[in-house]
Amino acid sequence: MVVFDCPNGTPPERPVAPPAPAATRDVDYKAECGWVGTEFRDKPIRCMLDLGIQKAAIGEKLLECDLWKRGSHHKQYDTMVNGEPVHVKGQTMVVFRLASGNCREIMAAQVDVTPDLDGLVLGMEWMHENTCMWNIKTGREHAIDDIVFDAEYDRDASLVNRVTPLPNDATMVGFVSAMEPEHPMSLEELLPIRVCGVVEPEQPMDLE
Numbered sequence: 001m002v003v004f005d006c007p008n009g010t011p012p013e014r015p016v017a018p019p020a021p022a023a024t025r026d027v028d029y030k031a032e033c034g035w036v037g038t039e040f041r042d043k044p045i046r047c048m049l050d051l052g053i054q055k056a057a058i059g060e061k062l063l064e065c066d067l068w069k070r071g072s073h074h075k076q077y078d079t080m081v082n083g084e085p086v087h088v089k090g091q092t093m094v095v096f097r098l099a100s101g102n103c104r105e106i107m108a109a110q111v112d113v114t115p116d117l118d119g120l121v122l123g124m125e126w127m128h129e130n131t132c133m134w135n136i137k138t139g140r141e142h143a144i145d146d147i148v149f150d151a152e153y154d155r156d157a158s159l160v161n162r163v164t165p166l167p168n169d170a171t172m173v174g175f176v177s178a179m180e181p182e183h184p185m186s187l188e189e190l191l192p193i194r195v196c197g198v199v200e201p202e203q204p205m206d207l208e
Helices: 125-131
Strands: 022-030 033-035 038-040 041-043 046-050 056-061 075-083 085-086 090-098 107-115 120-122 133-135 141-144 148-149 175-179
Touching: 107 120
Parallel strands: 046 120, 056 107
Antiparallel strands: 022 175, 033 046, 038 041, 038 090, 056 120, 075 085, 085 107, 090 107, 133 141, 141 148
């Protein structure tokens, strides 16, 4: 007996093609940075804000001899400052004066000590501790106790002067792989926003 397939039968299911992978692109990421007038031991030093780092860092050459090494539990490691690798030799606390605009306030910061910096770089930890909000358009920064000082926005600013040899496993960093949506939002659509201690131009703060 010959058996024929029924013409009205259910056709076999077709395999479902996997979804096309989302497009990716490399983005050269740079955190918000800016210059701040500062004095350390009654002398002006180069100082900047870097919203891409957590802990502040200071150049070892600014510290007095080896007094900062008296503490016990120093941690040594490699980290990033201004988007570049630096070697940390230990930690200490520094007291400095904001000498920016009309501000002459005494401030303090817990810092990493590195030979690879030519100045003081303040990070997000210091910003949060002092409840800082920075208007990058006006260059005014408002901090705790009604402190107001100037911070000149400069996204390409850097105080890194690497003198420590790079570790063998050092790789290029500062690039992130970002998913590119089909219809990316423009910058204008994202504003106004408040993020990372930065006040966008549309939301200036005037505490004076």
